[in-house]
Amino acid sequence: MLSFSANLSMLFTEVEFLERFGRAAKCGFRAVECQFPYSYAIDAIDEQLDRHQLSLVLHNLPPGDWSKGERGIACLPDRIGEFQDSVGRAIEYASRLRCPQLNCLAGLAPEGMSRDRLRTTFIDNLRFAADKMKQAGLTLLIEPLNTRDTPRFFLHTPAEAVGIINDVGRDNLRLQFDAFHTHVMEGDVVAALNRNRAHIGHVQIADDPGRHEPGTGQIDFPSFFQALDRTAYAGWIGCEYVPSGVTEDSLAWLSAYFSFPSSAS
Numbered sequence: 253m254l255s256f257s258a259n260l261s262m263l264f265t266e267v268e269f270l271e272r273f274g275r276a277a278k279c280g281f282r283a284v285e286c287q288f289p290y291s292y293a294i295d296a297i298d299e300q301l302d303r304h305q306l307s308l309v310l311h312n313l314p315p316g317d318w319s320k321g322e323r324g325i326a327c328l329p330d331r332i333g334e335f336q337d338s339v340g341r342a343i344e345y346a347s348r349l350r351c352p353q354l355n356c357l358a359g360l361a362p363e364g365m366s367r368d369r370l371r372t373t374f375i376d377n378l379r380f381a382a383d384k385m386k387q388a389g390l391t392l393l394i395e396p397l398n399t400r401d402t403p404r405f406f407l408h409t410p411a412e413a414v415g416i417i418n419d420v421g422r423d424n425l426r427l428q429f430d431a432f433h434t435h436v437m438e439g440d441v442v443a444a445l446n447r448n449r450a451h452i453g454h455v456q457i458a459d460d461p462g463r464h465e466p467g468t469g470q471i472d473f474p475s476f477f478q479a480l481d482r483t484a485y486a487g488w489i490g491c492e493y494v495p496s497g498v499t500e501d502s503l504a505w506l507s508a509y510f511s512f513p514s515s516a517s
Contacts, residue, residue, distance in 0.1 A: 254477055254485075254509055257283035257309050259456070259492040264499045270300055277304035279503055280510055285310035285490050288318070290341065294348045301349065308351040309488045310393075310454055313381070314338040315357050323397070324357025326381075327374040327406045329365075339381045343388050353391040353454060355428050356381060358406035370406055375420050382422035393453050395428035398436035409437050410448040417451055426453025430492070435460045435471050442472070442479045449483050458493035465493050465502040473505075 258264070258281040264272035269292060276284050282305070289297055289311050301308055316322030316331070325331040325338070342354050356378065361370055382392045396413050397405040407413055413427050429452045434444045445452075457476075459469030466473040480489070495502035 254480060255283065255488050256506060256509065257281065257285050257488045257490050259285050259287070259490050261287040262492050262494060263502075266499060270296060273300035273304050273306055275499070277306055279500060280506075281306070283307045283309045283488055285488070285492075287312050288315065289345055289349070290314060294345060298349055308349045310353055310355060310490060311342075311345065311351055312355045312357060313342045316359070322360065323402060323405060324359035326356050326377045327359045327361065327370040329369060329373045331359075332373065332377065335377050336380060339384050343384060343390065346390055347388055352389075353393055353426075354385065355393040355395055355454070357397075358394065360402070360404040361406050371416075374406065375416065378416070378420045378425060379422060382420065382425045386422070386424050390424070391453055392422070392425045393428040394425070395430060395456075396433055396437070397430075398433040400436050410434060410444055410451075414448055414451050427451040428454045428456065430456040430458075431471060431473075431476060432456070432458035432460050432463055432493070441476050445476065445479050446483070449485075452485070452487070454487055454490065455480065455485070456490040456492040462496070463494050464496040465491075466505045468496055477509075 258276040260269065260272040260276065264275040267275060273284060284306050316325040325335050346354055358374055385392050394407065394413050394416060396407045396409050399408050410427060410429060417425050417427060427448060429445065429448065431441045434441050438444050457466060458464065459466050459471050461469055
């Protein structure tokens with residue numbers, strides 16, 4: 253049976269972040285995830301999780317300065333100290349909020365810097381982070397982003413990510429498989445899923461093009477979900493999409509997988 257989590261950085265943005273927990277619970281979700289919780293006090297998030305009986309199943313490491321276009325710092329040789337500090341901050345949030353896994357964004361490749369140097373830095377930083385997270389009982393994830401939307405991002409395909417995972421050599425480092433990014437890069441998300449299934453720790457979904465809810469684009473989500481079911485995937489599937497309208501209206505596709513409370517609207 254498949255389990256879906258609501259990404260509160262993308263869904264229910266009609267209301268302020270801390271109000272989204274209640275909206276998600278009202279729609280039947282029992283788990284949530286978010287991109288970056290660091291603008292909010294840990295206790296305020298924890299109160300929302302407890303009030304609405306929700307589990308937080310994923311958030312990202314700090315990404316650098318997102319407002320200036322940074323998309324992670326893990327591959328940047330001149331940001332190693334900052335990266336190591338960010339690992340400690342992420343572990344603090346995850347541990348206090350009982351979040352079992354953290355996603356590490358690789359970052360944008362600077363112009364003129366060799367890929368080998370960036371790769372070495374990324375691997376060393378991932379070893380550092382994975383070791384610290386192992387001590388805290390946490391899983392570390394890495395996620396490829398597509399070249400169309402994030403052309404300079406260091407990591408573009410699941411195969412590249414698996415190569416990094418193998419070279420890092422830590423058993424708590426896994427692949428975050430995003431159907432949207434994978435479809436942009438490879439087209440056949442089911443084939444990509446099957447090739448990389450042994451390394452997948454978390455799944456996220458959005459349709460392509462548009463990054464809206466399943467059913468609005470070209471991805472064959474019924475086949476994708478059937479493939480996940482066949483492989484006995486037991487993790488969460490994060491709904492990380494931009495709703496094409498009001499969030500609640502965009503959830504109709506989920507009725508095939510769980511029933512919405514009658515009060516949801």
